[in-house]
Amino acid sequence: MANDLYERIYAVVQRIPEGKVATYGQIAEMVGAPRAARQVGYAMAALGRGRPRPDVPWHRVVNARGESSIGGEQIRRLLDEGVAFDANGRINLKRHGWHDYEESGLFG
């Protein structure tokens, strides 16, 4: 079922450490759907729709450019976690990008 994909996405998002951010495509690739980044985005949307998931840090998920797709509270939460935005309004993925999941022994 596609619902399993959701749970998988949520599980990955939960693995995102504080002060780090992950891109949709990155998560999509983690769950085994490198071309289904759209579903990742919708899965996040489903969180604030009718499925409250306080245990899922959806605000740590940004697009490939390191920008916040929805902004607002997401940016506010990221700033509160220590994630800084540059002059272009983008996050330095080199610094805050979550590329430690391989070394975390999760999917590696």
Place this chain on the structure above:
DNA sequence: GGCCTGACCTCAA
């Protein structure tokens, strides 16, 4: 039931 929209990504020109 069908059509359109949506927190997107990647490849190619």
Place this chain on the structure above:
DNA sequence: GTTGAGGCCAGGC
């Protein structure tokens, strides 16, 4: 750097 097309699935009307 921008623009267009392909791919995936769920919700709203």
